[in-house]
Amino acid sequence: MAGIAPYLKLLRPYQWVKSGFVFVGLLFGHAWNDAVLIGDVLLVAAAFSLAASAVYVLNDLIDRERDREHPEKCRRPLASGAIGVTQALLLGGACIAAALALAAAVSLTALAIIIGYAALNIAYSLGLKHVVVLDVFIISAGFMLRILAGTLGVDIEPSHWLLLCGMMITLFLGFAKRYAEIAALEGGASSHRKVLEDYDPAVLDQMIGISAAGTIVSYSLYTVSAETVAMHGTTALIYTVPFVVYGIFRYLFLLHRRGGGGDPSAALLRDRHLAGAFVGWLISVVALLA
Numbered sequence: 001m002a003g004i005a006p007y008l009k010l011l012r013p014y015q016w017v018k019s020g021f022v023f024v025g026l027l028f029g030h031a032w033n034d035a036v037l038i039g040d041v042l043l044v045a046a047a048f049s050l051a052a053s054a055v056y057v058l059n060d061l062i063d064r065e066r067d068r069e070h071p072e073k074c075r076r077p078l079a080s081g082a083i084g085v086t087q088a089l090l091l092g093g094a095c096i097a098a099a100l101a102l103a104a105a106v107s108l109t110a111l112a113i114i115i116g117y118a119a120l121n122i123a124y125s126l127g128l129k130h131v132v133v134l135d136v137f138i139i140s141a142g143f144m145l146r147i148l149a150g151t152l153g154v155d156i157e158p159s160h161w162l163l164l165c166g167m168m169i170t171l172f173l174g175f176a177k178r179y180a181e182i183a184a185l186e187g188g189a190s191s192h193r194k195v196l197e198d199y200d201p202a203v204l205d206q207m208i209g210i211s212a213a214g215t216i217v218s219y220s221l222y223t224v225s226a227e228t229v230a231m232h233g234t235t236a237l238i239y240t241v242p243f244v245v246y247g248i249f250r251y252l253f254l255l256h257r258r259g260g261g262g263d264p265s266a267a268l269l270r271d272r273h274l275a276g277a278f279v280g281w282l283i284s285v286v287a288l289l290a
Helices: 005-011 013-028 035-067 085-106 108-126 134-149 160-185 194-198 201-224 226-232 236-257 264-270 272-289
Strands: none
Touching: 005 035, 005 085, 013 035, 013 134, 013 160, 013 264, 013 272, 035 085, 035 108, 035 134, 085 108, 108 134, 134 160, 160 194, 160 201, 160 236, 160 264, 201 226, 201 236, 236 264, 236 272, 264 272
């Protein structure tokens, strides 16, 4: 590995797809005709992408010894020795500095949310990732902060229904990730990630099932609530529910039958069914709201 490739691998730009949560407020807040607002949301999305990359650099620095014991993560630039510690620190520092500058250009609220995201992930990397259940709630909180940055950070009022739905789906993805990690490491999970020693596949299955049901129910109720119908002027959002249900069921299939679920971003980009469900949902929502 040479040149820029290891640095791109360390930054994991494919994970920037998670910044899509920033656009939830723009989509459901009917704000896509405001050019200034669109520009602000794009800046916030870029800020979160860079902040996330800085967090990945920090995690890889801290976990590089454990990553060497993982069948896939041992090929990461820091674990493999392709990038040195000093180089990684400079790269991560540049990313977080750029993220803070972009957020500050939008609003003080957006800046505060990015700072909160960074602080939360530093605490996660330094110890909270070893606290069972709380670790997944912190992962979920990172996504919730993205939604808040794309709403409160740009002066869009967030929907409580969508915040609830966002929490449930990110908890679903977080617990699925833990299940996939245990399955992939086949008995050696605790040597790679200490918290996995406290997770049991049967208990994780229950948590995944509850989170999946919560996602489907909360989104379904959002589509038919009086507040939603009044705001969007349509009762047809209920017809987007099948895309959500199919996407969740497909993810469960990948988790239990295809060894997937460890990386939601990779699953969305690689699995045609999952990508199709997301694209179908997005097109349907845009068509109905427009």
